[in-house]
Amino acid sequence: MTVKTRFAPSPTGYLHIGGVRTALFSWAYARKHKGEFLLRIEDTDLARSTAESVNIILDGMNWIGLHYDNADNVVYQTRRFDRYKEVIAQLLESGHAYHCYCSKEELEAMREQAEKEGTATYDRRWRPEAGKSLPPIPEGVEPVVRFKTPLDGATAWHDLVKGDISIPNEALDDLIIARADGTPTYNFCVVVDDYDMGVTHVIRGDDHVNNTPKQINILKAIGAALPEYAHLPMILNEQGRKISKRSGDTVAITDFGAMGILPEAMLNYLARLGWAHGDDEFFTMEQFVEWFDLKDVSPSPSRMDLKKLYWINGEHIKITPNDQLAQLLQKRLAVRGLTDTSQPPLEDVLALVKDRAQDLNTLADECLYFYQKQTPAETDVQKHWDDEAAARMLRFADKLEGVAEWNAESIHDLFKPFCDEENIKMGKLGMPLRLAVCGTAKTPSVDEVLALIGKEEVLRRIRS
Numbered sequence: 001m002t003v004k005t006r007f008a009p010s011p012t013g014y015l016h017i018g019g020v021r022t023a024l025f026s027w028a029y030a031r032k033h034k035g036e037f038l039l040r041i042e043d044t045d046l047a048r049s050t051a052e053s054v055n056i057i058l059d060g061m062n063w064i065g066l067h068y069d070n071a072d073n074v075v076y077q078t079r080r081f082d083r084y085k086e087v088i089a090q091l092l093e094s095g096h097a098y099h100c101y102c103s104k105e106e107l108e109a110m111r112e113q114a115e116k117e118g119t120a121t122y123d124r125r126w127r128p129e130a131g132k133s134l135p136p137i138p139e140g141v142e143p144v145v146r147f148k149t150p151l152d153g154a155t156a157w158h159d160l161v162k163g164d165i166s167i168p169n170e171a172l173d174d175l176i177i178a179r180a181d182g183t184p185t186y187n188f189c190v191v192v193d194d195y196d197m198g199v200t201h202v203i204r205g206d207d208h209v210n211n212t213p214k215q216i217n218i219l220k221a222i223g224a225a226l227p228e229y230a231h232l233p234m235i236l237n238e239q240g241r242k243i244s245k246r247s248g249d250t251v252a253i254t255d256f257g258a259m260g261i262l263p264e265a266m267l268n269y270l271a272r273l274g275w276a277h278g279d280d281e282f283f284t285m286e287q288f289v290e291w292f293d294l295k296d297v298s299p300s301p302s303r304m305d306l307k308k309l310y311w312i313n314g315e316h317i318k319i320t321p322n323d324q325l326a327q328l329l330q331k332r333l334a335v336r337g338l339t340d341t342s343q344p345p346l347e348d349v350l351a352l353v354k355d356r357a358q359d360l361n362t363l364a365d366e367c368l369y370f371y372q373k374q375t376p377a378e379t380d381v382q383k384h385w386d387d388e389a390a391a392r393m394l395r396f397a398d399k400l401e402g403v404a405e406w407n408a409e410s411i412h413d414l415f416k417p418f419c420d421e422e423n424i425k426m427g428k429l430g431m432p433l434r435l436a437v438c439g440t441a442k443t444p445s446v447d448e449v450l451a452l453i454g455k456e457e458v459l460r461r462i463r464s
């Protein structure tokens with residue numbers, strides 16, 4: 001049997017990192033088992049499912065790099081209404097579903113009653129039963145279609161993350177599968193889709209645990225083989241509450257992109273939210289696929305840790321080839337007013353500075369002083385600069401001028417004799433030199449920085 005998993009986001013205007021983690025685990029499970037990972041857009045909420053919010057999902061999936069199979073045949077629920085109608089008709093025909101003509105007022109009264117008694121809400125008054133007489137059909141009322149949930153027993157499954165779960169059927173309503181206007185309802189669409197798509201493993205957030213028994217009962221009624229279920233625990237914010245946009249948490253995948261997080265770092269980080277492979281924190285997606293198993297997913301929620309995300313991101317920046325990083329930085333540098341990065345070549349600059357940044361924005365900032373002297377921070381000036389430093393830098397510029405072969409080594413060779421001559425420690429040379437050339441005291445090894453910036457430009461900056 002080919003493993004088939006799916007990611008089934010509802011377009012809401014952004015791609016939530018919880019959803020991306022679900023997609024990642026579904027993707028990894030399919031890849032590990034040489035199966036298929038499919039995408040389904042649950043766009044039946046027409047008010048929210050604009051073309052734009054659908055595109056946000058597709059763009060997000062593309063950015064993060066979770067490639068789904070059958071990309072030309074992404075399933076959109078809104079294109080499947082005929083199929084849903086067909087299955088509803090079959091269920092009515094086979095006696096697994098029935099029409100219900102209850103009014104709003106009747107349902108409201110039932111709800112109050114059920115709350116008092118702690119039973120299922122709907123009293124099943126229109127459910128056909130042998131020997132039971134149904135109320136007369138009211139005139140002019142379009143009925144809803146309800147599913148005939150088994151009356152006794154329990155609906156149970158072995159959840160691949162949460163273990164055995166069993167829900168008594170008497171706690172389940174005869175749920176509505178088609179509204180009075182004929183449109184199918186959420187749980188019903190999911191069932192028909194999972195069935196038609198041949199999904200073997202439903203991997204999703206545990207906010208859907210309550211839907212699973214309803215879906216299992218419908219699947220049984222249409223004679224479908226049951227998929228395996230794996231419900232993933234929630235992601236909590238750093239304060240330990242469910243992560244949400246409303247609480248002001250960063251949740252949209254594009255916001256993490258704007259923070260300068262690399263997609264592969266995001267995936268690496270999300271993989272560790274609720275799953276572990278020993279103490280491994282930093283790994284590639286190839287390793288993740290090799291190691292991943294649903295049995296290692298924790299059933300309890302995991303907490304966001306932005307510090308760790310940045311650390312992992314820094315590690316991924318280190319292993320990203322410089323030409324690729326240069327490409328990724330173009331826009332960020334342009335925003336900072338830097339478009340010509342040919343001298344010194346950006347790739348050489350990155351080789352020197354990339355270990356110093358945990359996100360692409362900081363990395364972009366680190367590149368700027370190679371091309372243009374920055375305005376120094378007041379605190380740095382106070383700490384490292386005075387009239388003496390100014391005169392000393394001019395004297396050092398003269399030494400630099402004499403360097404025949406401009407490279408880090410020959411620049412370095414000037415340091416000790418100069419310090420001896422001036423009777424100062426290296427710090428009294430290095431820091432003012434950084435300020436004079438770069439405009440910042442925080443740079444990598446100053447000889448290497450100067451070597452890259454180039455002789456003429458270094459002298460020009462010091463002397464101006």
Ligand code: GLU
Pocket residue numbers: 007008009010042190203204205208
């Ligand atoms: N559309 C649902 C959601 O975004 C997922 C449903 C499912 O995976 O079954 O939460």
